[in-house]
Structure formats: C-alpha cells, structure tokens
Amino acid sequence: xxxxxxxxxxxxxxxxxxxxxxxxxxxxxxxxxxxxxxxxxxxxxxxxxxxxxxxxxxxxxxxxxxxxxxxxxxxxxxxxxxxxxxxxxxxxxxxxxxxxxxxxxxxxxxxxxxxxxxxxxxxxxxxxxxxxxxxxxxxxxxxxxxxxxxxxxxxxxxxxxxxxxxxxxxxxxxxxxxxxxxxxxxxxxxxxxxxxxxxxxxxxxxxxxxxxxxxxxxxxxxxxxxxxxxxxxxxxxxxxxxxxxxxxxxxxxxxxxxxxxxxxxxxxxxxxxxxxxxxxxxxxxx
Amino acid sequence: xxxxxxxxxxxxxxxxxxxxxxxxxxxxxxxxxxxxxxxxxxxxxxxxxxxxxxxxxxxxxxxxxxxxxxxxxxxxxxxxxxxxxxxxxxxxxxxxxxxxxxxxxxxxxxxxxxxxxxxxxxxxxxxxxxxxxxxxxxxxxxxxxxxxxxxxxxxxxxxxxxxxxxxxxxxxxxxxxxxxxxxxxxxxxxxxxxxxxxxxxxxxxxxxxxxxxxxxxxxxxxxxxxxxxxxxxxxxxxxxxxxxxxxxxxxxxxxxxxxxxxxxxxxxxxxxxxxxxxxxxxxxxxxxxxxxxxxxxxxxxxxxxxxxxxxxxxxxxxxxxxxxxxxxxxxxxxxxxxxxxxxxxxxxxxxxxxxxxxxxxxxxxxxxxxxxxxxxxxxxxxxxxxxxxxxxxxxxxxxxxxxxxxxxxxxxxxxxxxxxxxxxxxxxxxxxxxxxxxxxxxxxxxxxxxxxxxxxxxxxxxxxxxxxxxxxxxxxxxxxxxxxxxxxxxxxxxxxxxxx
Numbered sequence: 045x046x047x048x049x050x051x052x053x054x055x056x057x058x059x060x061x062x063x064x065x066x067x068x069x070x071x072x073x074x075x076x077x078x079x080x081x082x083x084x085x086x087x088x089x090x091x092x093x094x095x096x097x098x099x100x101x102x103x104x105x106x107x108x109x110x111x112x113x114x115x116x117x118x119x120x121x122x123x124x125x126x127x128x129x130x131x132x133x134x135x136x137x138x139x140x141x142x143x144x145x146x147x148x149x150x151x152x153x154x155x156x157x158x159x160x161x162x163x164x165x166x167x168x169x170x171x172x173x174x175x176x177x178x179x180x181x182x183x184x185x186x187x188x189x190x191x192x193x194x195x196x197x198x199x200x201x202x203x204x205x206x207x208x209x210x211x212x213x214x215x216x217x218x219x220x221x222x223x224x225x226x227x228x229x230x231x232x233x234x235x236x237x238x239x240x241x242x243x244x245x246x247x248x249x250x251x252x253x254x255x256x257x258x259x260x261x262x263x264x265x266x267x268x269x270x271x272x273x274x275x276x277x278x279x280x281x282x283x284x285x286x287x288x289x290x291x292x293x294x295x296x297x298x299x300x301x302x303x304x305x306x307x308x309x310x311x312x313x314x315x316x317x318x319x320x321x322x323x324x325x326x327x328x329x330x
Numbered sequence: 331x332x333x334x335x336x337x338x339x340x341x342x343x344x345x346x347x348x349x350x351x352x353x354x355x356x357x358x359x360x361x362x363x364x365x366x367x368x369x370x371x372x373x374x375x376x377x378x379x380x381x382x383x384x385x386x387x388x389x390x391x392x393x394x395x396x397x398x399x400x401x402x403x404x405x406x407x408x409x410x411x412x413x414x415x416x417x418x419x420x421x422x423x424x425x426x427x428x429x430x431x432x433x434x435x436x437x438x439x440x441x442x443x444x445x446x447x448x449x450x451x452x453x454x455x456x457x458x459x460x461x462x463x464x465x466x467x468x469x470x471x472x473x474x475x476x477x478x479x480x481x482x483x484x485x486x487x488x489x490x491x492x493x494x495x496x497x498x499x500x501x502x503x504x505x506x507x508x509x510x511x512x513x514x515x516x517x518x519x520x521x522x523x524x525x526x527x528x529x530x531x532x533x534x535x536x537x538x539x540x541x542x543x544x545x546x547x548x549x550x551x552x553x554x555x556x557x558x559x560x561x562x563x564x565x566x567x568x569x570x571x572x573x574x575x576x577x578x579x580x581x582x583x584x585x586x587x588x589x590x591x592x593x594x595x596x597x598x599x600x601x602x603x604x605x606x607x608x609x610x611x612x613x614x615x616x617x618x619x620x621x622x623x624x625x626x627x628x629x630x631x632x633x634x635x636x637x638x639x640x641x642x643x644x645x646x647x648x649x650x651x652x653x654x655x656x657x658x659x660x661x662x663x664x665x666x667x668x669x670x671x672x673x674x675x676x677x678x679x680x681x682x683x684x685x686x687x688x689x690x691x692x693x694x695x696x697x698x699x700x701x702x703x704x705x706x707x708x709x710x711x712x713x714x715x716x717x718x719x720x721x722x723x724x725x726x727x728x729x730x731x732x733x734x735x736x737x738x739x740x741x742x743x744x745x746x747x748x749x750x751x752x753x754x755x756x757x758x759x760x761x762x763x764x765x766x767x768x769x770x771x772x773x774x775x776x777x778x779x780x781x782x783x784x785x786x787x788x789x790x791x792x793x794x795x796x797x798x799x800x801x802x803x804x805x806x807x808x809x810x811x812x813x814x815x816x817x818x819x820x821x822x823x824x825x826x827x828x829x830x
Binding site for chain 1: 551621
C-alpha cells in the first residue's frame, strides 16, 4: 500500500502497536497492583489453619493456601517482590554491563579482547545456573537474589552495549569530534551513549521478564526468598504438594508469572518496533 | 506393507531383551525418596539407608513382625546366673557373600569395629566389657551390668556382620561395596540413580524371592506416585495422604506406617527456653490437632510421650492442651513477651516439615514471641547448623529402631550426650540419668516398665520438647509383591522371609 512507502521530511513520532499497548496496559495494571494493592489487601502472613485450603469465598476472594493465608494478598505482595527483583536486577545489569560494555568497545585493544572473552564465557552458561552459583556462594535472601539475577544480566547488556559502541564509534560525528580534540568522556557522553539508548531500552524491557522468571525459579528451587515470604515462584513450589487438593495454589501464581512475562514481552516487542530507526522516518527500508 | 510389518517385528524382537533386562518378572523395583552416602553399618544415616542394608546384612538376631528380637544366625543362647555373661552358639556353614566363613571371630570383629568407628550407634554395644571367641562357632559376651536390651542391640539393623576380609581389602571403600551374609548381595551403585542388589544363592536362610532388587532414588513424591500407578515400580515409600487418596480403588495396596515421633527439641541452655514456664507456654500455644488435620491432611496422631507406641515400655502420659490464653499468661509470667525464639526446621526430610514449622511459628508469634524461622533444605547442612546449638527449637523425628527404650533415652536425654547428637538441647537431670541406667540393667520386665513410666512422666513435666505427633506415611505396593514385612518402629519394609 502506498502508506508504507510514503516519505516524509519530518520524522514521525514513534507509535506503539496494538499488541504493544496491550502489553503496556498489563504492565500498568501490575505496577498499580504492586504500588497500591498491599495497602488494600489482608495480611499475607496471617495464618489461620482452620481456614486452610479453602476455595474462593466472600472473605478470601481467591481462597486460602495450606496455612490459611489469603491467596489474593499473597499474590499482590508477590507482585511487589517480582517487580523489585525484575527492575532492580535489570537496572543493576544495565548499569554494570552497559557501562563496562561501552568502555570495552570504545577502548578496544587488549582490554576489549579479554573482557569480551570473559563475557562470552559467562554467556555460555544458562542464566539460571549463574544465578544459582551466586546464591550458593552468597547465601539466600532477597538482596542476594537481586545480586544473583543482576549479575546474570551483566554479560547480556555488556555484549549489546559493546556491539553498538563499535558501530557508533565509527560514525562521522564521532570522527569529527575526535578530530576537533574532544575528550573521550565527552565523546562517550554526547555521541556514543545516546546512540545506544534505544537498543538498551528495548533490551532492558525484555530482560525484566527474564529477571522475574529467574528470580521465581530460584525461589521455586528453594534457594531464593525466605520461607514465609509471598513470592510467586515460592508459592508454586509449596503449592505443588497440595496441588491435588486445591489446584488454585499453583494456578494463580502460575498465571501471575505468565501474564507478567507476556505483558513485558508484548510491550518490549512493541517498543522495539516503535523505536526501530527504519520506521522513525516513516519509511520501512526493507 | 509387508516390509513395514517385518520391520516392526524385528524391532520388537530386538527391544524385548532390552526391556527384560531392566525389569524382568523376577526383579523388584523399590522407590526411595532420598539417597545416602554409604551402606556402612557403623552409622545410621536414614531409614532409606537402613532398608537397603537390611536386605544385604545378616545379624545374630533379627526382628519379627512384632519388633521382638528372634534368633537368626544364632542357634543357642545361654545366660549366666548373674545375667552378665552371654554364651552364644552360631549356626554352622553360613558364609559371607565373598565366600569367607561366618564365625565367632567375625562377630567379635563387628562389635569391635562398631566401638572403634561407630557414631551415635555406639550406644548399642557400650555396655559390653568383654568379647571372647571360643572356637569357630561360639562367642562369649560379658556386660558390665545386666543388659536385657542386648538382644535388641544385636537385632538392630546396624549390627550387621561385616566380612573381615572384604573390610580389610576395601578399607575406606567398604561403605560403598558392602559384603555381608544376608539374602541379597550388593551388586552395583549408580550415584544419584539407583542401587542394585542380587540374590545371594549361598544364603543360609530361605531362598529369597527375587533375582534382583533395584532401589531407585526418586525424591519427588508425585513422581513416586505416578511410577507405581503406571507399573514402573513395585514399591514406593513415603507417600503422603494426598497421594494415598489418589490410589484408593486401584490395584495398588497401601500400607500405613505409624511412624516416628516428630517433635521440636528445645534448648535448655538458651533463653527463653531455659525457663520451664516458657517451655510449657510453647506447648500450650501450638494447636497440634489442627496442624495434623490441616497441614498433614490427617496423616498423624498426637504424641503422648517421649516414647511412643512402637517402643516397648511406652506409657501414654498425656498431651498439652491447646490453650493460647494460658500460653500468653505463662509468657507474661516468665517476662518473655517479645523474646526472640530461633526455630530451625528441615525441609523435605519429614512429611511437610517446613509447612508444619511455619504453622508452629505462627502459633508462637500469637503467644507473644518474636520468632526467627530458619528453614534449611539439605539434611547435612541442617545437622551442621543445629550442632552449633544456636537454636531454641529444632525439629527432629525419632523412631524405634530397636523397639527398646534404652536407645531412645540414652541418645536423647542422658547427660553423657548433653550438647552432642542427639541431646543437643543439653537436657541434664541426674535423677533421670540414674533411672535410665537402672532401666537398662534390670531383667525384670515389670520393674523396667515402672522405671520407664517414671522417666516418661518426669520428661513430660519438664517438657524438654515441644511435643507434636507421630507421622503416618504410606507405602504403595503393587499386586506383584506377594510377601512384604513392615517394621513399624524403624519404618521400613523388607521382602524376604525371616529364617525362622
């Protein structure tokens, strides 16, 4: 159709696709739930054994778990933890991995060679395994889960940041700035980093999903958050033993994880399409 | 079409022997929930280890279905008038699985080996002062004081005879390649996967039913259930009540094991549990019946004494009623409101253990304590942590592996073991010590019973434990298995007939 080849002098504003907007909606709901939810629900730690493993009722909208705790409250509190781990670990990975990748790519030479070999080696390990190794050494608990999941993300960001840096380094604007005697710090700040933002943003959005999943996996394996903490992966783990009595113990946390990952991925994909430089000028160079 | 048929036929013929080799009609597959590090009888590692050892090792006595010791390798036992010297004559012709003879020297070897290398099970033979082998088939044991439990000690699964030749040859590797004189020989062990035993055709007792027994390690309870349902295994241990429900109405039988006493040992040397009022408060604060109903889904019976029903001399002393108001009052009286309590729990060792601990922690919080709950997933790590003794309560299960009270009381309450396994709570009471020793050294059953009743009452009053329950577990048995025995105390099964 004509619209896909129409040229325009001014760049169009990036538009988020429909699926991207659905994803954004899901995420907005999640953030709202995590922010406001905990003050509206019951105490997720309050046990009442006489009400254990009950189905949905007027008091407990999503029923209770094996110790009589309110499922809805635990899901809502769990969202806070998942967001914390997902965002926190990703920001950590972005900061550490992104900056080291940029430096490595810009400086080049032996530093770059050694650094990238290390990153490559780390990338051959499955993410869960790296996270597992960290908690084995550092111990369990929320802070250590954040550290473990964050460290896992570092090589991912490092790689992308470095690759983009290598490209950006050769831009005319950079060569010109160098010729004019600009310092490396100035070049990095004004020319390199801005060129990376889009790709790192998209990567970051998608990595939040992976971070949430790996954090939940650690708790599922019993090496994540402390025992009574409401966390979706941990709830899946204990819910398994009672699955035959009350399926909701695994269905709800499973759904929660699934919807969250789905939302992030839809949004991330939409973001990637919207920020795609080939689209920004209204022309699909394909 | 024709070619396809021929191909299928060839495929079936080729695969059949492969299928037969893994689980033929004469092979039994048993699913065990947890693996262990060795099959050396000097230390009890777990009930699963005991079950495998029971099929490989032979002993002087064995247990009948009522957990009474009956002669096995021995043909005659004579007790001296002062009841301190036992003259035991062995049956002739019994051999170890490596062909060497089972004689008096081998019995002496076993006892001395246990005393030298044994861990907590050293208590079995600690009262023996002299061991003498007279000829090939007579062994004379002398005890310091009369010790009626000696038969139980010699019947204990850890009293298995070890081939001296194999032990000398294998040294440290003996534990993973045991050689004894039981109905099955050890064949192979694939770590993380399974142990295979093979019928011992030179066994002195009745011929064992199966050519081989495969003990497979399957930690996931739902998987054990599915494997038995689908016929991939014949016996599956430690199924919970939810799994047992799934088997109702099927061809698979369910055996109930009224198992070990589950309790929390309290630290008598650390505040606030060093205060009797606090310990009583803790016992009143926890609603054990509701925990049994709701968390264990009914798979338990409230505990009424430190010695439960599977142990001779059991006296049902009583239970601490669930009384949260009384608990809070006692806590106030002891000035312990807000006091910190460290509760250490294992995970996946006993049925729904970490769930029960969470429930207990909730009740203790309601009583006014500040509870720090620590759940430790691996058993070895758990034992290491509690040995550091920085707990107020830790969870433990104790069965009746000898059927006799002496082993339980010595290991858990005698001051000799204060601060060590398994009296880590450092319970010390000299009067109780004297009673335990008195009970161990009299042959008069009535007198023993009354001594033990006294001990149980005192222990109940002093509450060194948060008493909980006896946990019921289920074993699924396929209809292929015709003969299976259950030892309730030690909580395992064996599939061969005892020799007499």
